[in-house]
Amino acid sequence: MAERGFLFSIIFTFSFTSVLSRSSISTSKSSCTTVIFDVSASIQKTLDIFSLDPQASLKLNHHQHQQNTISSSSSLTLPLHPRSSVYNHNHTDYSSLTSTRLQRDSVRVRSLQTRLDLAITGFKVSDLKPVDTQFEAQDLQVPVISGTSQGSGEYFSRVGIGHPPSSLYMVLDTGSDVNWVQCAPCADCYQQADPIFEPASSSSYSPLTCSTPQCKSLDVSECRNDTCLYEVSYGDGSYTVGDFVTETISFGDSAVVNDIAIGCGHNNEGLFVGAAGLIGLGGGSLSFPSQINATSYSYCLVDRDSDSASTLEFNSVTPPDAVTAPLLRNKKVDTFYYLDLTGLSVAGELLSIPQSSFKLDDNGEGGVIVDSGTAVTRLHTDAYNSLRDAFVKGTKDLPSANGVALFDTCYDLSKRKSVQVPTVSFHFSNGRELALPAKNYLIPVDSAGTFCFAFAPTSSSLSIIGNVQQQGTRVSYDLANSLIGFSPKKC
Numbered sequence: 001m002a003e004r005g006f007l008f009s010i011i012f013t014f015s016f017t018s019v020l021s022r023s024s025i026s027t028s029k030s031s032c033t034t035v036i037f038d039v040s041a042s043i044q045k046t047l048d049i050f051s052l053d054p055q056a057s058l059k060l061n062h063h064q065h066q067q068n069t070i071s072s073s074s075s076l077t078l079p080l081h082p083r084s085s086v087y088n089h090n091h092t093d094y095s096s097l098t099s100t101r102l103q104r105d106s107v108r109v110r111s112l113q114t115r116l117d118l119a120i121t122g123f124k125v126s127d128l129k130p131v132d133t134q135f136e137a138q139d140l141q142v143p144v145i146s147g148t149s150q151g152s153g154e155y156f157s158r159v160g161i162g163h164p165p166s167s168l169y170m171v172l173d174t175g176s177d178v179n180w181v182q183c184a185p186c187a188d189c190y191q192q193a194d195p196i197f198e199p200a201s202s203s204s205y206s207p208l209t210c211s212t213p214q215c216k217s218l219d220v221s222e223c224r225n226d227t228c229l230y231e232v233s234y235g236d237g238s239y240t241v242g243d244f245v246t247e248t249i250s251f252g253d254s255a256v257v258n259d260i261a262i263g264c265g266h267n268n269e270g271l272f273v274g275a276a277g278l279i280g281l282g283g284g285s286l287s288f289p290s291q292i293n294a295t296s297y298s299y300c301l302v303d304r305d306s307d308s309a310s311t312l313e314f315n316s317v318t319p320p321d322a323v324t325a326p327l328l329r330n331k332k333v334d335t336f337y338y339l340d341l342t343g344l345s346v347a348g349e350l351l352s353i354p355q356s357s358f359k360l361d362d363n364g365e366g367g368v369i370v371d372s373g374t375a376v377t378r379l380h381t382d383a384y385n386s387l388r389d390a391f392v393k394g395t396k397d398l399p400s401a402n403g404v405a406l407f408d409t410c411y412d413l414s415k416r417k418s419v420q421v422p423t424v425s426f427h428f429s430n431g432r433e434l435a436l437p438a439k440n441y442l443i444p445v446d447s448a449g450t451f452c453f454a455f456a457p458t459s460s461s462l463s464i465i466g467n468v469q470q471q472g473t474r475v476s477y478d479l480a481n482s483l484i485g486f487s488p489k490k491c
Contacts, residue, residue, distance in 0.1 A: 032348065032423055032435070033347040033348040033422065033423060034347065034394075034420045034421065034422055034423060035420070035421060035422075035423050035437070035438050036418055036419075036420055036438070037418060037419050037420070037421050037438035037439065037442055038417075038418050039413045039416045039417055039418055039419060039449070039451070040417045040418070042439060042443075042444050042451070043447060043449060045303065045305045045306070045444075046305065046444050046446070047094075047447055048305070049094070049097075049305045050091075050092075050094075076251055076255045076257075076292075076313065076314040076315060077251065077311050077312070077313045077314075077316075078157040078158075078159065078172075078251050078252070078311065078312040079157055079158060079252070079309050079311060079312075080155055080156075080157055080172065080300070080301070080302075080309060080310045080311055080312045081155065081156050081157065081309045082154065082155060082301075082302055082303070082304050082306060082308075093446070093447065094445075094446050094447045095445065095446040095447075098404070098405075098444075098445045098446065099405065101304075101375060102375070102376070102405045102406060103405075104375075105374060105375040105406075105466075106406065108175075108373050108374050108375075109374055109378055109458070109464065111234055112175060112336075112369075112371065112374070112462070112464065113462055115333065115335075116332070116333055116336075116364070116462055117460075119332040119333045120332055120363060120364045120365055154304065154372070154373065154375070154467065155171070155172050155299075155301060155372065156169045156170065156172065156275060157169070157170055157172055157279070157312060158170075158252070159249060159250070159251065159279065160248075160249065160250030160251070160256075161181055161197055161202075161247055161248075161249060161250075161262075161276075162197065162201070162202030162203075162204055162205060162247055162248060163202055163203050163204040163248045164201075164202075165248070165250045166194070166195070166197050166198070166201075166202075167194070168181065168192075168194045168197065168276035169192075169193055169194060169274065169275050169276055170275060170276060170277050170278060170279045171275045171277070171278045171279070172278075172279050172281060172299070172312060172372065173278055173280060173281060173282075173372060173373050174281045174337065174370070174371055174372040174373065175335065175336065175371050175372070175374075176232075176278060176280035176281070176282055176287070176335070177280040177282040177283075177284030177285070177286045177287040177290075177335050178232050178263055178280050178286050178287075179261070179262040179263065179277070179278065179279050179280050179286070179287075179288055180232065180240050180262060180264070180265050180278055181197050181262060181263070181264065181265065181276050181277030182196050182197060182240075182265050182268050182276055182277055183196065183197050183198075183199055183242060183243075183264035183265055183266055184196045184197065184198045184199070184200075184266075185266060186267075186268075187266050187267045188266075188267045188268065188269060189265075189267075189268050190268055190269065190270065191274070192275060192276045193274050193275075193276075194276050196276075197264075197276065199245075199264055202247065202248075204247055204248040204258065205245060205247055205264075206245055206246045206247075206259075207227045207228070207243055207244075207245050208228040208244050208245055208246060208261065209226050209227065209228060210223040210226055210227070210228050212228065214228070214244065214246075214261040215228035215230075215244055217284075217285050217286050218230050218244065218286070219232075220232070220233075221244065227243060228243070228244040229241070229242070229243060229244065230242065230243070230244040230263045232263065234270060238268075238270020239267075239268070239269055239270060240265035240267070240268045240277075241265060241266065241267040241268070242263055242264045242265040242266040242267065242268075243263070243264045243266070244262075244263055244264075245261070245262060245263075245264050246259045246260060246261055246262070247259075247262050247264075248260070249262070249288075257292055260288065260291055261286055261291060262277075265277070281297065281312075281372070282334075282335035282336065282337075283329065283334045283335055283336065283337060283479075284334045284335045285334075287335075289477075289479065292314065294314045294315055294479065295315055295478075295479055295480040296314070296315060296317075296318065296476060296477060296478045296479055296480065297312065297313060297314045297315070297476075297477050297479075298312075298313050298316055298318070298474050298475060298476035298477065298485075299311070299312045299313070299372065299474070299475060300472070300473065300474040300475070300490060300491035301372065301467050301470050301471055301472075301473075301475075302471070302491055303471060303472070304375075304467075304468075304471070308491075310491040311491075316476075318476040318478050318483070318485040319474065319476070319485070319487040319490055321487060321488075322474075322476060322485030322486060322487040323428075323433070323485065323486045323487075324428075324430070324432060324478075324483045324484065324485045324486075325339050325340055325428035325429070325430060325432060325434075325483065325484050325485075325486075326340035326428070326429055326430060326482060326484075327339070327340075327477065327478070327479075327482045327483050327484045328340055328360055328482075329482075330360060330364050330367065331364065332363075332364030336369040336371075337369060337370050337477060337484065338360050338367045338368060338369050338370075339368050339369070339370050339428070339465065339484055340428055340429040340430075341358045341426055341427070341428060341429075341463075341465075342355050342358060342427055342428060342429045343355065343358075343426075343427035344383065344386070344387050344424070344425070344426060344427065345423075345424070345425045345427060345433070346387065346390035346391055346422050347390070347394050347422035347423055348423060349390070350427065351386045351387065351390055352386065353382070353383045353386050353387075357379075357380045357382060357383045357463075358380075358383070358463060365461045365462075366461045366462070366463075367461075367462065367463070368462075368463040368464070368465060369462065369463070369464055369465070370464075370465045370470070370475065370484060371464050371465070371466060371467075372467055372470075373467070374464045374466040374467065375466045375467055375468050376406065376454055376455065376456050376466050376468055377454070377455050377456070377463075377464060377465050377466045377469045378455075378456050378457070378458040378460075378462075378463055378464045378466070379455060379457060379458065379463050380457070380458065380460075380461065380463055381457040381458065381459060383463070384455060384456065384457035384458075385457065387455060388408070388453060388455065390422070391409065391421075391422055391424065391453055392409060394421070394422030395411065395421060395422065398413070398419060398421075399411060399412045399413075400412070401450050403452075404445045404450065404452055405445075406456045407445070407452035407454070407456065409452060409453040410445070410450055410452040410453070411442075411450070411451050411452070412450060413449045413450075413451050414448055414449025414450075415449070416449075421438050421442060423435055423436075424436050424441050426465075434486050436469060437472065439471070439472075440454070440468060440469050440470075440471050440472070441453060441454050441455065441468075441469065442454065443468060470486075472488070472489065472491065473486050473487060473488050473489075473490070474486075474487040474490035474491060
């Protein structure tokens with residue numbers, strides 16, 4: 001294969017599952033200072049996950065989605081599934097499962113931070129050392145599945161590629177723009193659950209030339225016989241290389257979209273085992289929402305330990321009861337969705353954290369992004385310390401436990417059925433307040449009753465709201481009006 005100056009465009013997978021289940025609106029001190037946390041129910045879920053039957057769950061969720069999409073005419077909808085409801089994991093206890101999740105999460109966060117740092121310092125992919133790889137080339141709605149047991153990626157959806165459509169599980173990721181799928185012939189393909197996509201069997205497969213806007217929009221591209229080649233590399237060492245083409249994408253009975261630019265990967269490596277590829281939901285021009293000119297999209301991330309499914313919906317209206325916040329964009333990196341967070345509160349008391357800790361500056365540094373692929377919310381160290389100290393102050397009566405991995409604040413609740421804990425809320429620049437349910441900030445790390453405060457510090461200027469804090473809440477991206485909405489119990 002011809003020489004290539006292919007580089008690392010750090011992108012990721014719809015990772016670790018979690019979402020917010022309750023919210024409130026307030027412009028002053030909250031009247032609610034504590035909330036009851038059900039310890040027994042949470043521990044039971046850590047046991048139930050080992051008896052889940054992914055195939056049975058998928059059949060039931062598919063049937064329910066078909067019933068839902070019959071009445072849906074205004075939006076495009078896809079089923080969204082957590083990893084645990086799609087593939088069997090090989091863990092025998094919840095502690096090891098948690099360890100694997102947290103390791104994957106750390107890799108994800110480092111990748112996002114590195115991508116942003118490169119953009120801020122002005123590095124281009126062409127400045128980096130290329131990857132030496134070769135290959136021979138011969139209104140919308142979908143259910144969302146959580147993807148925690150399958151390599152890289154936490155949530156998946158069943159998508160049809162080509163005409164006639166080949167039905168494949170794809171990772172969904174708000175931190176990525178380029179869509180891609182593994183294609184035959186494979187020079188090097190990882191194992192996936194479905195058969196490898198055969199371009200020769202699709203009448204809608206059409207290679208892009210090097211002069212097309214889609215090819216020119218790639219971070220890394222090259223020409224061969226006037227056809228566009230692409231490469232996307234991820235911070236964990238995963239990558240995909242192949243032909244950049246247009247294809248038809250179908251969403252069950254919901255809709256069919258033609259001429260979507262997508263990578264046809266013949267050489268793919270990394271943590272994507274199980275999924276056939278990736279659908280990018282980022283803010284760049286090559287992302288799926290951008291290509292269909294979506295004015296909005298929303299998702300609800302179900303519990304990562306459940307076998308239930310929710311939906312990913314395009315061009316749907318933000319629920320009227322949503323807690324909204326300004327959506328900001330970084331002129332250095334158009335992929336990420338920034339939230340105008342201004343403060344945090346614990347037990348109804350607004351913490352003394354400078355707003356500069358959350359501010360996106362003119363150089364593209366700082367700020368807070370909402371990410372589906374990051375599990376645990378990362379806050380600048382000073383902001384995290386203030387949040388943690390206030391929470392610890394309100395939980396003095398709870399027995400402490402040793403820290404676990406990136407968690408430094410843990411509790412031994414093995415002898416409790418329920419506990420009372422301080423409320424935790426996000427505050428936005430428009431005066432709105434989003435109160436998190438206790439299960440979204442106190443999570444089990446084993447089945448023995450050890451729970452940890454599910455936030456972590458970062459030395460990076462970038463803060464990230466992860467999917468643990470999003471669990472159980474429909475998150476809406478109103479692209480037309482530059483708003484992000486959080487709607488409790490809308491899965």
